[in-house]
Structures are given as structure tokens and as C-alpha cells.
Amino acid sequence: MDTAVPISTGDKLCAPECLPESCRNCSVRHLAICAALNTTEMVELSGIASFQELQNHDPITSEGEVADSVFNVTAGAVELYKLLPDGRRQVTGFLFPGDFLGIAMNERYSYSSEAVGNTRLCRFPRKKLEAMLDRMPQLERRLLSMASNELIQAQDQMLLLGRKTAKEKLCSFLLNLSKRAASRGEDPSVVHVPMSRSDIGDYLGLTTETVSRNFTQLKTKGVIRLLEGGMVHLPDLERVRELAEEA
Amino acid sequence: MDTAVPISTGDKLCAPECLPESCRNCSVRHLAICAALNTTEMVELSGIASFQELQNHDPITSEGEVADSVFNVTAGAVELYKLLPDGRRQVTGFLFPGDFLGIAMNERYSYSSEAVGNTRLCRFPRKKLEAMLDRMPQLERRLLSMASNELIQAQDQMLLLGRKTAKEKLCSFLLNLSKRAASRGEDPSVVHVPMSRSDIGDYLGLTTETVSRNFTQLKTKGVIRLLEGGMVHLPDLERVRELAEEA
DNA sequence: CGGCCGGTTGACAATGGTCAACAAGCGTGG
DNA sequence: CCACGCTTGTTGACCATTGTCAACCGGCCG
Numbered sequence: 001m002d003t004a005v006p007i008s009t010g011d012k013l014c015a016p017e018c019l020p021e022s023c024r025n026c027s028v029r030h031l032a033i034c035a036a037l038n039t040t041e042m043v044e045l046s047g048i049a050s051f052q053e054l055q056n057h058d059p060i061t062s063e064g065e066v067a068d069s070v071f072n073v074t075a076g077a078v079e080l081y082k083l084l085p086d087g088r089r090q091v092t093g094f095l096f097p098g099d100f101l102g103i104a105m106n107e108r109y110s111y112s113s114e115a116v117g118n119t120r121l122c123r124f125p126r127k128k129l130e131a132m133l134d135r136m137p138q139l140e141r142r143l144l145s146m147a148s149n150e151l152i153q154a155q156d157q158m159l160l161l162g163r164k165t166a167k168e169k170l171c172s173f174l175l176n177l178s179k180r181a182a183s184r185g186e187d188p189s190v191v192h193v194p195m196s197r198s199d200i201g202d203y204l205g206l207t208t209e210t211v212s213r214n215f216t217q218l219k220t221k222g223v224i225r226l227l228e229g230g231m232v233h234l235p236d237l238e239r240v241r242e243l244a245e246e247a
Numbered sequence: 248m249d250t251a252v253p254i255s256t257g258d259k260l261c262a263p264e265c266l267p268e269s270c271r272n273c274s275v276r277h278l279a280i281c282a283a284l285n286t287t288e289m290v291e292l293s294g295i296a297s298f299q300e301l302q303n304h305d306p307i308t309s310e311g312e313v314a315d316s317v318f319n320v321t322a323g324a325v326e327l328y329k330l331l332p333d334g335r336r337q338v339t340g341f342l343f344p345g346d347f348l349g350i351a352m353n354e355r356y357s358y359s360s361e362a363v364g365n366t367r368l369c370r371f372p373r374k375k376l377e378a379m380l381d382r383m384p385q386l387e388r389r390l391l392s393m394a395s396n397e398l399i400q401a402q403d404q405m406l407l408l409g410r411k412t413a414k415e416k417l418c419s420f421l422l423n424l425s426k427r428a429a430s431r432g433e434d435p436s437v438v439h440v441p442m443s444r445s446d447i448g449d450y451l452g453l454t455t456e457t458v459s460r461n462f463t464q465l466k467t468k469g470v471i472r473l474l475e476g477g478m479v480h481l482p483d484l485e486r487v488r489e490l491a492e493e494a
Numbered sequence: 495c496g497g498c499c500g501g502t503t504g505a506c507a508a509t510g511g512t513c514a515a516c517a518a519g520c521g522t523g524g
Numbered sequence: 525c526c527a528c529g530c531t532t533g534t535t536g537a538c539c540a541t542t543g544t545c546a547a548c549c550g551g552c553c554g
Contacts (some may be wrong), residue, residue, distance in 0.1 A: 205511075215533095
């Protein structure tokens with residue numbers, strides 16, 4: 001919750017020093033919505049931002065609640081989910097550093113969300129951010145492009161949920177984590193899996209037992225190795241891709 | 248394929264007469280992206296549009312193809328789908344009059360699509376439409392809002408695919424058609440189901456047999472009545488809502 | 495008339511769910 | 525310091541929902 005820096009309204013570009021420390025140190029500046037902005041605009045954006053540290057299971061949004069904030073994930077992970085009246089749960093997505101929470105919404109949040117492990121967020125009051133959109137068309141363009149990417153991902157997930165077997169689902173999931181790791185410049189053959197078996201099950205439309213059994217089978221066949229601290233080693237990504245039934 | 252009308256570039260608003268006939272007669276003008284525009288802008292938009300008549304199963308886009316057109320559905324219906332290498336298919340959505348095809352894409356289409364029954368489309372060259380976005384921020388805003396709504400729908404569909412039973416899926420589907428009919432000002436208790444059992448199955452993550460059996464069961468229990476011409480009567484929407492397990 | 499397509503129904507199989515027991519890790523408090 | 529209980533993950537036995545395979549029906553079109 002450290003913020004507040006005077007906003008420059010001059011015409012010249014601000015120097016990077018005008019940015020609050022949290023932004024200057026931010027490791028996802030080149031990924032997040034911020035990437036669409038020049039320094040002056042970023043100073044303005046940082047002026048409406050506040051920062052939050054969360055722990056595992058800390059709630060962020062609640063389905064049906066009035067949506068007055070949107071967020072950038074800067075560290076850790078976030079899960080989005082929806083519930084049926086009887087308690088069945090579907091995780092609709094995991095967010096990692098650089099991802100944006102709050103594209104899909106009307107007046108109210110259409111999903112609940114919570115932190116997965118220790119997580120840091122950058123929070124924006126929605127009204128103020130929307131006001132900035134009028135003056136920063138490139139920000140709006142960026143949001144549209146992010147929404148488009150999210151839709152493509154959502155369609156892939158529908159294919160997975162509707163048509164893949166348990167083993168294919170799990171391999172697709174691991175492959176997806178691997179691709180995301182690669183896009184962040186990390187080693188794609190060692191993925192961090194910070195979420196629980198039941199989170200994974202609720203994401204893939206399976207029970208924890210089925211997830212666990214399939215992890216064991218993949219382990220036995222040598223497709224994966226479970227390491228310390230929720231790390232998973234994928235020695236043969238091509239093999240995982242075949243098992244995921246992806247082109 | 249009838250189009251081509253001179254584009255007015257003056258500052259004053261164009262009279263509605265400047266619009267091509269296809270637009271003036273268009274029944275979804277107030278729903279489609281066009282709703283965001285004034286008459287002058289609509290004249291410009293209509294200048295880049297062309298019109299297409301399609302029959303059942305006529306292809307519109309193909310997954311992986313370079314995406315150089317986007318579309319508005321003006322009559323009939325369209326289905327979007329993705330395939331696995333071995334031929335399993337997932338329908339990711341149905342589009343009805345007023346819906347827009349082409350928000351979710353990068354350089355290439357991320358899904359295939361085809362007409363369901365006799366269908367009319369309004370086609371825009373993507374490059375030209377994108378160029379117009381720069382001059383019409385309210386159009387961009389409208390696309391962002393449509394993308395947001397599509398994402399919310401996609402999340403609902405993930406909940407359905409991952410966590411609902413066959414009967415709940417089918418009732419949710421019928422209820423959804425009913426809601427859409429209502430939003431078009433039609434009777435919500437009689438829905439038009441133009442797609443085949445196998446289309447429905449591929450949309451709900453079921454086989455045609457399971458869809459058929461569940462239709463029969465709902466019919467036997469008096470929840471639905473199958474009428475002529477793919478119409479379905481839902482005498483008690485509240486009952487359908489309960490069976491769909493929706494709040 | 496005949497063949498094809500879409501839809502329905504039946505018999506059976508299999509994938510994944512349910513219920514239960516158990517093991518391992520961890521924090522708390524006696 | 526260890527015992528206890530709680531949570532998470534794993535495994536087993538059994539079951540049920542849904543898928544598979546096949547037959548059949550009716551309508552439509554050549």
C-alpha cells in the first residue's frame with residue numbers, strides 16, 4: 001500500500017525517476033498493460049495505482065460483487081473461478097505475473113478470484129482507469145488485444161474441457177505452463193506448479209483423485225518428474241505434446 | 248454481393264438515404280457494431296462492407312487461415328469450432344443475428360466456422376476496419392465491450408463443460424437460446440433450434456446419442472415439447488432453470 | 495424405388511467419479 | 525520435544541454416467 005507520487009501534467013516526457021519505486025522495480029513492466037505507455041503516461045497511471053501483498057487463498061474478487069477495481073499481477077499467481085449453487089467449482093483461469101485481471105466484466109465481477117501462494121498485485125480504480133482510456137487510445141487498443149488473446153485461450157480451454165481425456169487434459173495443462181514459462185524467458189522443461197491438486201482438478205474438469213492418479217502414471221512412464229517445491233521436470237516436451245494431442 | 252455506394256466525407260451528418268439498401272433494411276442495425284455509429288460513420292462503414300448469402304454447412308473461416316475478413320451475422324446462424332488432430336470437434340459458440348465474428352484472432356483465425364442453415368453475413372476487410380478504428384474510438388470501445396461479454400459467456404461455457412451433467416448442460420443450452428430470443432424481443436418460451444444433434448453434442452461436450460436421450464427424457468417429463476421446424480416449446484422456464492442448476 | 499442422412503433407441507463397455515483408508519508434512523500446544 | 529490434529533496427496537475398491545457400436549425408423553432427394 002505504498003503509492004502517491006505527484007503527477008506531472010506537462011507536455012514533455014517525464015523522466016523515469018518520476019515513477020514510484022514499485023513501478024521502477026516492477027519486473028513485468030514490459031508485459032503488463034504498462035507496456036503500451038510512455039513514461040509520462042506511466043507516471044499518470046502509477047498515480048492511480050495501489051499495491052497489495054496477498055497470501056495463499058486471500059480473496060481478490062467475488063462473483064456478483066460490484067466491480068470497482070481491476071488488477072495487474074506482478075508476482076505469484078491468481079486463480080479465477082465460478083461456483084454452481086451446490087458448490088461444484090470451475091476454475092476458469094490462472095493468472096501469472098504480467099497478466100491483467102478485469103477485462104471480462106460488466107458492472108459486477110462475473111467470477112471470484114483468489115491468490116495462489118504469496119502474490120503481489122497492482123490495483124487500479126476501474127472508473128479512473130476507464131477515464132484514462134479516453135485519453136490513451138493505445139491503452140484501449142492494448143486491452144482489446146489482451147481480450148482477444150484471452151478469448152483464444154478460452155476457446156482452447158473449451159476444447160480441452162469438452163473433448164480431451166484426463167491424461168490429455170493434464171499434459172495440455174503442463175505444456176501450457178511450460179509455454180508460459182518460456183515466454184517469460186524461463187526454462188520450459190522445468191515448470192512451477194504452485195496450485196493444489198484440487199485447483200488443477202477444478203481447472204481441468206476432473207476430481208483431485210483423477211489428477212493425482214494421472215500424475216502418478218505420467219511419473220511412472222517417465223514423462224514427468226516431481227521435484228521439490230511444486231516444481232515439475234518435463235524431460236521430453238515433444239512427448240508431452242503428443243500426449244496432449246496438440247498439433 | 249451488392250454493395251458500393253459513394254462515401255460522403257463532408258462534416259455534416261449524412262442522411263439515412265445515403266446508406267445502401269442492405270443496411271437500411273438491416274434488422275440488426277441497433278444490435279451490431281453499427282449501433283455505435285452515427286449515420287455518417289455508418290455510410291463509411293457500409294462502403295467497405297460486402298454481403299453474403301450462405302447455406303447450411305457453407306464454410307466461413309478455417310482455423311489457421313490468414314484472417315483478412317471479419318463479419319456481422321444478419322440472418323440465420325453460424326457455428327464456431329475447433330478440431331483435434333484425430334477429428335474430435337468442439338463447437339465453441341453459436342452466433343445469431345447481430346453477433347460479430349472476428350474479435351478473437353491474431354494474424355490467423357483461431358477457429359473454423361460455418362453457416363447453420365440459410366444465413367446472411369455482412370463482411371468487412373479486416374485491415375480497412377482496423378484503420379477505421381483509429382478514427383472512431385467509440386467503435387473500438389464497442390468492440391472491447393463485445394469482447395468482454397464474449398469472455399463472460401466463455402467462462403459460463405467452461406463451467407458448463409467442466410462441471411455440469413448431461414441434463415444440466417442441455418437445459419442450460421435451451422435456457423440460453425431462450426434468453427437470446429427474449430433479448431431479440433421474441434417469445435422466450437418457444438426457441439428455434441436450427442442446429443443438428445451432433446452440433447449440439449459438440450457444443451456441450453456430449454455425443455449425439457446422449458443429447459438425443461436427454462431430449463427424450465425432458466420430453467417425457469413434460470419439460471419440453473418438440474414442435475415442427477426445429478422449434479422447441481418450454482412451457483415452464485423456471486423448471487428448466489432449476490434443471491440447468493442456474494441461480 | 496432406393497439410398498442416404500439425421501434422429502432415436504438398446505445393449506454393453508469404459509472412463510472417470512465416489513467413498514474410504516492411509517501416508518506425509520506442518521503448525522500448535524501441552 | 526513430542527503428540528496431536530489438520531490438510532494435502534496418494535491409492536484401492538467399487539460404481540455410475542456417458543461413450544461405443546449397432547440396429548432401426550422416417551423423410552428427402554435423386
